[in-house]
Amino acid sequence: MGITTNICTVLENSQIASGIYNLTVKTHQSADAKPGQFVNIYCEGKTLRRPISICEIDKNLQTLRFVYQVKGEGTKWLSRVQAGQSLDILGPLGHGFNVSKARKVVFVGGGIGAPPLLETAKQCNFIPDAILGFKSKDFAILIDDFKKYCENVQVSTDDGSLGYHGLVTELLKERLQSDCDLVCACGPKPMLKAVAKIAEERGVECQVSLEERMGCGLGACLVCVCKVKSGEGGFRYAQVCRYGPVINSKEVVW
Secondary structure: OOOEEEEEEEEEEEEEEOOEEEEEEEOHHHHOOOOOOEEEEOOOOOOOOEEEEOOEEEOOOOEEEEEEEOOOHHHHHHHOOOOOOEEEEEEEEOEOOOOOOOOOEEEEEEHHHOHHHHHHHHOOOOOOEEEEEEOOHHHOOOHHHHHHHOOEEEEEEOOOOOOEEOOHHHHHHHHOOOOOOEEEEEOOHHHHHHHHHHHHHOOOEEEEEOOOOOOOOOOOOOOOEEEEEEOOOEEEEEEHHHHOEEEEHHHEOO
């Protein structure tokens, strides 16, 4: 079907953590969706749609699940949408993670960067591991979901209120002392930069999902450009919504 706009039926839209909501919609767009992609949701009264990462895909039930955080007026409006109402969704958009050739994957999620990693974990040929970091236990999400598909799930919080008191990168350094051939990460850019550096130092491939402000989601507005390597020592600007959001970490000019 490709990229389409669809009026979807909301099945659930409930708060699961501080300012964080779980949204499930019924849509035929699930047939084309891939792990790590996103959709653009129209929020009433707003000119620009809001990009939301796909958390889970159920092609049999024709549903998509999203986990999003209220950050502005658009997502605040979205949080008030009730089950049974409709949403105008454009997607699926972008390029997702590719774990088809990996033997052992470690997922690293920071805060609201954890959701797009969940469906990817389900697609692994072998049981992966996950490292999830949050500001505090009040913002922790999807831990039990990851435990369904991952052999080992480690949790860290900035304030030590849940799991390890510290950064996900500290746990990653320890984890990469054993077998791993791919790291998939999503979260704040400083975290991604640090994760990419650790993976490169240990000779492990790393795919990162970049979080940039997206306007159209189709590559027309050029709002979400990021610096990527091009040729020997050169660089260019690529649209995250089209070139990514998931790319090899070695391509990013941090």
